[in-house]
Amino acid sequence: MANNQPIFTSVGDVQWTTSAMTVANTTTNLTGGTIYLAFTADATNGGYVQRIRFRTLGSNSNATVARVWLNNGGVTTTADNNTLFDEITLPTTTVSQVAAQANYELPLNFALPPGYSIYITLGTAPTSAGWDATVIGGKY
Numbered sequence: 038m039a040n041n042q043p044i045f046t047s048v049g050d051v052q053w054t055t056s057a058m059t060v061a062n063t064t065t066n067l068t069g070g071t072i073y074l075a076f077t078a079d080a081t082n083g084g085y086v087q088r089i090r091f092r093t094l095g096s097n098s099n100a101t102v103a104r105v106w107l108n109n110g111g112v113t114t115t116a117d118n119n120t121l122f123d124e125i126t127l128p129t130t131t132v133s134q135v136a137a138q139a140n141y142e143l144p145l146n147f148a149l150p151p152g153y154s155i156y157i158t159l160g161t162a163p164t165s166a167g168w169d170a171t172v173i174g175g176k177y
């Protein structure tokens with residue numbers, strides 16, 4: 038029987054990359070290179086992801102592309118467990134003590150099945166401070 042009732046998350050779930058994203062990865066299927074875990078859905082009930090916010094951690098002399106991957110909970114070294122979901126361009130940045138850096142957000146707005154994860158790779162190395170990614174979502 039199909040669920041025809043609205044579903045809401047029971048508690049907010051905010052997760053982020055645990056280290057500065059500074060290393061490029063040009064693989065086309067997530068099976069190798071440096072990957073950054075950004076979010077893992079609840080193992081029993083899954084989760085909801087609203088958006089990913091990218092913030093620079095200082096000056097970056099190279100622009101890059103952040104690639105957002107979905108993983109079905111299996112090992113990332115098996116290509117069939119991963120799919121490239123979306124990309125966002127991240128520009129060069131210069132740290133300032135008088136002007137705020139811009140935020141770069143990628144809207145997601147979908148439910149993740151139990152145990153699924155979101156990984157991020159960078160197309161080129163930012164050559165300095167790097168980037169941070171924060172995922173805003175909720176747990177069912």
